[in-house]
Amino acid sequence: MERKQWGIFFIALSCFFYASLFSIPFLSMTKAQSGVLATCLVILGEVSFAIGGIIAGKNLVADFRSKFVPKRFQKRNDSPLVEEE
16 A cells, blocks of 8 residues: 555544444443543544544645535525515
8 A cells, every 4th residue: 555545544544433432322331431432432533533644644634624624514695685675
């Protein structure tokens, strides 16, 4: 694998760690164990995203983050819905 593909792999791995947080309530664990597992998954997600960003390069990470910026999803409409005379 080349360098960029390894970076994408680590970024995808971080998404897996965050997605696995949703499975914690369905596991038979104590609250303390669930808290420790959730903390570990968040830390692993952040670390793997950072490693992927370092390996893949800042341009790929900037493109990835720009696609998921909440302001981009909220389009601003400058024209009024009803025209006033």
